[in-house]
Amino acid sequence: MNRSAKWLQLSTSAAVLSAALVFPTAVGATTKTTVxxxxxxxxxxxxxxxxxxxxxxxxxxxxKALLKIVSTTSISEKDLSAKTFLPESKDASKLVVWEAVSAAAKAAELKELGYTYxxxxxxxxLKKAGISYKxxxxxxxxxxxxxxVAIDTGLVSANALKSASVEGAVSAELASQLLAKVAEFHGSxxxxxxxxxxxxxxxKLAQAWNESQxxxxxxxxxxxxxGLKQNLITGYNLKDAAFDPHFDPQRTITYGHSDIAHAIQLIGLLKSEGVNAKVQFEPKTSAFxxxxxxxxPIQTADYQVVQIENGNYIAYAKEYDLSLEFDSVKEKEKFQPLVLKYAKRDQEDxxxxxxxxxxxPLYxxxxxxxxxxxxxxxxxxxxRYVVQSFSLNEESPKVVEGFQKLNDKVKVETYKFWVDQPFFNYLNGESK
Known part of the structure; x- marks a missing residue:
């Protein structure tokens, strides 16, 4: 029995090596791309x-939106204590373009660079955006x-400013661009x-796997x-929230595995079928x-065990989740038929x-x-650490109660989600 097979038969566990390749800019874009x-x-x-x-x-x-975004970042307490990044104005309601861009530049921590200009x-x-400065x-x-500095760093696109007067009202489109880019500049x-x-x-996938541990x-x-020793759960996985992709859940599927060659082939399969998606590699440790x-047990850097009181071991295996944000819900729906046809084993040979x-398969x-x-x-x-243990819906209250008995201060969050039928069958005791 190989390592993956042991994991499959016993663990209920399932579930970040990356670059922040985030929002498309409007620079030189067509109207469709801007939309x-x-x-x-x-x-x-x-x-x-x-x-x-x-x-x-x-x-x-x-x-309020700007403060909500930066309140969870590493921005200095001194800047946050000012309560606002906006300049003073005689009109307490009207927001003009230059004020919004100015505030975003400060919130993105670009002002010191700007003041060297x-x-x-x-x-x-400013000439790039059709703005004259005297x-x-x-x-x-x-x-x-x-x-x-906002223009030069891409915090705001020159095209966006070309279509708006610096003294004009701020559109929803410009506000959204500025806020999203501020979040990007803080890695959020x-x-x-x-x-x-x-x-x-x-x-990139291979390198991410090699760098994970x-x-x-x-x-x-x-x-x-x-909880594992007391059979409260039969397995769990451990992840680092720093690798959270922040994808749109409507278009996202998360796929778990332990072999990086499988991930590379899966991406190749999707590519060959004309399916596109954003790809995030999330390191994961599976315990069972x-x-x-x-x-x-044979121990390696990627597979470690600790013996427990009854002579068994807790095994810790290096694995991963692939989060895939598809271009549309329709593209997302194409994923399962491909997996069931090309990535689900029904017989040994x-x-x-x-x-x-x-x-x-687990997705x-x-x-x-x-x-x-x-x-x-x-x-x-x-x-930043997140432990997850998957269970049947009717077993969840028992899991929550068990952890709270172990530590009455612990908070267990629960939510329902959708999983492939083969893994659901596994949770019900089926081995294949």
Whole structure:
């Protein structure tokens, strides 16, 4: 019995090596691309921060949204204590373009760079957006420097400013772009290696796997290991929230495995079928009970065991989740038929499958999909570390109660999600 087979038969576990390749810019873009970018920005802001705008944006709306985004970042307490990044204004409701860009530049922590700009450098940058700068004009030098650095760094696109007067009202589209880019500058935007269509995606996946290692989470892990020893759960996985892709759940599927060649072949399969998606590699450690009757376990850097009181072991295996944000819900729906045909083993000597295909593939969605089963994720967190253990819905209350008995201060979050039928069958005790 190989390592993956042991995991499949005993573990209920399932579930970030990346570059922040985030929002498309509008520079040199066609109208269609600009519209698509606006949809992307709106979706991200609504999903992550609950922020949405009407056609025009007020000072109060923009200020609250900006503070909501930066309040979870590493921005200095001194800047946050100012309560606002917006300049003072006689009109407490009206927000004009230069004010919004100025505030975004400060929130993105670009102001010091901007203030190094000479008047000549400012004029050159603003000219890209069709804005004329003259000393003593409408814009102060400081405001002009903030606009200039925002343009040069891509915080705002020159095209977006070309279509709006610096003294004009801020549109929902411009506000969304600025806020999404501020999140990006703080590393809080979409986080992924690249897309299936990228020529370098395979090398990036291999490198991400090579750089990952078994995750350890101190007291949090000690707690869930106690649950494992007491058969409260039969397995769990441990992840690092720093690798969270922040994808749109409507278009996302997360696929778990332990063999990187399988991931590379899966991406190749999707590519060959004309399916595109953003790809994030999320390192994961899977923990489960290794029975003593299996014999002395062989330990490696990617597979470690600790013997427990009854002579069995807790095994910790290096694995991964691939999060895939498809271009549309329709593209997302194409995923399962391909997996069931090319990545699900139905017999031992089966051919025509991707390397290391499992009897029970493991993939899931936070939103409903036809022909998927509903189960529960039981989640514990400590800082950036996240423990997850999947269970049948009716077993979740027992899991929550068990962890709370182990530690009455622990908070167990639960939510229902959609998983492939073979894995659901596995949770019900079926081995294939």
């Amino acid at each position: 698509e970018a606006h949809v992307e920005w709106n979706s991200f802001l609504q999903q992550q921060y609950g922020v949405a705008f009407d056609k025009t944006v007020t000072r109060d709306q923009f200020e 000479s008047e000549e450098k400012v004029a050159t940058a 000393k003593g004009g409408t814009l102060s030098l400081q405001a002009a420097q903030e606009l200039a 935007a979409k986080n992924y290696l690249g897309t299936i269509a990228d020529e370098e995606i395979f090398g 078994i995750i350890k989470a101190g007291e949090l892990q000690e707690l869930v290991d106690k 009970i290794y029975l003593k009757e299996w014999g002395e 089966m051919t025509g499958l991707l390397k290391a295909s499992w009897w029970q 899931h969605s936070r939103t409903e999909l036809a022909d998927y089963a509903v189960i529960t994720n039981n989640v514990l967190k400590d800082g």
